[in-house]
Amino acid sequence: MTGEQRQPRTRGLSLWTTRRWLRTGVAVSLAVLAVLGLTGAWVLARTGTLSKDLVDVRSPALSTAIRLESAILNQETGIRGYGLTGTPGFIAPYERGLTEQRTSSARLAELLADDRSALDDLKAVQESTARWQRRIARPVAAAKPGAPSPLAAERAAEGKAAFDRVRANLNRQQERLRADRLRARDDLMSTMTLRNWVFGAIGLVILFLTAVVFEGLRRGINRPLERLGADARTVAGGDFDHPISPTGPADLRRLSGEIDSMRRRLVRELAFTEEARVRLDAQAADLQRSNAELEQFAYVASHDLQEPLRKVSSFTQLLQRRYGGQLDERADQYIDFAVDGANRMQTLINDLLDFSRVGRLHNAHQSVDLDKVLEQTLSALSVGIEESGATITHDPLPSLVADPTQMGMLWQNLIGNAVKFRRPGEPPKIHVTAGREGDLWRFTVTDNGIGIEPEYADKVFVIFQRLHTKDAYSGSGIGLAMCKKIVEFHGGTIAVDQTHRGGARIVFTLTPEPPENSGSFTVPEAALPGTEQAR
Template sequence: MTGNTRPPRAPWLARWTTRRWLRVGAAVSLAVLAVLGTAGAWVLARTETISNDLVDVRSPALTAAIRLESALLNQETGIRGYGATGTPAFKVPYTEGLAEEKTRTAQLAGLLQGDKARLADLEAVQDAVERWQERIARPIAAAPPGAPSPLATERAAEGKSAFDDVRAALGEQQERLRADRVQARDDLMSVTALRNGVFGAIAVLIVVLTAFVFEGLRRGINRPLEQLAADARVITDGDFGHPISPTGPADLRRLSGEIDSMRRRLVRELAFTEEARQRLDAQAAELQRSNAELEQFAYVASHDLQEPLRKVSSFTQLLQRRYGGQLDTRADQYIEFAVDGANRMQTLINDLLDFSRVGRMHNTHQSVDLEKVFERTVSALSIGIEEAGATITHDPLPTLVADPTQMGMLWQNLIGNAVKFRRPDRAPAIHVTAERDGDLWRFSVTDNGIGIAPEYADKVFVIFQRLHTKDSFTGSGIGLAMCKKIVEFHGGTIAVDTEYREGTRLGFTLAPEPPESPVRPVLPEAEGPGAEQTRRPRS
């Protein structure tokens, strides 16, 4: 058991994807916010209702009741003074009080509309005022001015009692209005506290919800992605055996599983590739060793065979000169065969020695002007060219970084073959082209000779391949094989243009600079005796 072992999730939760988690989280968040928004809206509406009732109804109603009381007191003071003195000036407060009473009564009726209890208090005040008006105020106000009203003295006690009833009704009204205002203020304070609590709870819940969403995203998405990235970095650093642990929602775990499956496949592919690379390295080492042994064998064999071959050639030639014509015809023929065979063997050994030196002895890369190399080659072949009546033309040739000796051998073999394998009924016409093809130079040597059949286009580059007898064309069959080796050593390729049927066209490419590791092909095995080139005979 490891320290970070987690309890297994419920099966239905384990099947939830990131999209489902996000949908459920968004739905729950919206539902909670909707509930909180509804509660907040209700609290705000309730606060506004109570605040409007307190400001627009309760406080103005209490103020109007107090002013109504003041108007009634003015009436009572004016009636009492007019009744005691009969002075008309005392009726002014009474008259003004009546107008103020009517205004405040109408105001209270409008403010208390729908409040039956307070309207009942207003009616009680109005009833008490009406009784006082009927028994005291209006009769005294109707008395003539100038003398005290006898009615004022007669009904003084009744007037006092009636106005005391008015005072009592006003007191009860104001007391209830004050109580209503206090209750409204208390309700407003309670709702305000509730509002503050609700919005505080909304703020806390939003913070908690944000933290929950953040933590959910971190645990459900960020942490699995970070774990996946960490595993990927470990694998990128070279530990391909490191497993990728599937974590998080179902889709991320599927992604981790697919990546881990890809990792396992890559491990298998890498193991197979490494095994193949090791086999290739072993084969390359064996090939290099075998190639070196073949080159060493060719070099040593050609040197070691020189002396005994010279002896065989010298003594057979001595036999031919001393005993020629003295023996029978068959003996002269045998001696001639021996001399010819020794000479041919000498030629083959020299050609094999030159072939083995390509890339080993001649490997001095420098700037080579192919124009000058071509001119020297034509000059060296001038006797054969003149005897064949050949015409040689060429395009401007470039300057390359190459081995000058190998370039001379290349042109000598190509031009020499074009002159040698000519048609008997026409003079050779040879043309050399050169053009830039991307990063390479592309050359072609075209002649009007006997041509090469398409089925032999590949075999002509195999060493010692001959289709013609030595009586038809001289040579050892190594020329085009040496050309192929030289071209490949300089990073190019060579091939026969099988579409050209008017003679032979050999195309090859050369790099402006030789590759760092020049191609050194294995010495191919001869498939049988034959001519230096396999030519397409005239029909």
């Protein structure tokens, strides 16, 4: 066979998958085992047949033929003694011999029913014996006892010749039966030898197939998988440039190729991720500097605005007290505008300062009993609650690990809003609920006030976002934005329940324990300009 003829065959075998190799190997093994099994079954059946023929036919036939000979000899002995002496005692062996002859002949005929030659021998024995009995035995046995039989003496020579023929037929029968038994024994021994060789060959073939299957699995599956595992462990250890070498059957080579493709993609992703990480670190550093500058600016601006604003507020109030009513009505109105603007500016700056401190200065997490915090909040808001006639109820509230100051600011803003945004002429009714929801606590604050339209459900949490004029409802527009910042700082979320009607319902969640990343980037207070002045 030329190389050009071998190459397509080799290439064809290289396309075989593990399943095809296994199916082919199993099919060949089963075919070989089936042939050996059929051969072994035939040998066993042949051994059983020969053994049964030897034990159940040949040996019993020879033994029966010997008994038949003994029965005929007993007849001859009894007739000869009776013919010579006339003694009746010699008749008994003759009669027993007749009975045994009939029994043995019937048994031989049964055993040798399938052997034509043996039946011919039996027939010859029976015919010669019957001729001797007719000419000699029965006439002598019929003679009167007490005296020798004259017939025995007359036919002595004829009787001897007739019985010699009987003896010859018996010997020929027994020789044939011995030869048949010996031949059956030889056949049995040969078949048993063949059986031993066949089963020995079956054992050797099974061992050979086992070794071939084991070696095939080792070379075709185990070794490629071990190599693939070693390459994968090398890649997993950090050497992402290590190639995955395809070996083994076609499906294992495809698997190796897919893993190597995944490795190459992982290398590209890691390169891209590393590049993105570098850019992200740079952006994070820029954002950190920007946040620090913004916090510094907000903190400094809030503190630095306090001093000139206090002067403006103090002098406008002094102007109002001293010259109120002494100028014209328009001047009094201008003074009132100035005082009101200064006061609102003061409130706005304080609220902005509180908003900037959430998560930066107030970050002392400890176990907080929300029931007690809510009671303290209601006490602080008692004047507004009493003036509005508000009714405030609440479910039992849990204890959480949180910042107590921020929790107080949260309740104060939510309860304060519920009291402030009430319907005209209708006293506020406020109810607070708390319930466990998975790993979080879910709270609701429900009132019967003016409510929040669905289109404004997200806007109300934006800082300085107001839905009403300051003349209708006072405030700086920071309250719900501060609530959102506090809740998110404690790992929760806050939203308006848009399905609620007849008022507003604020829903928020809190974690029982503070999240790990709850500490946002902060600027130490001592590092900010104006800190000592603010204190």
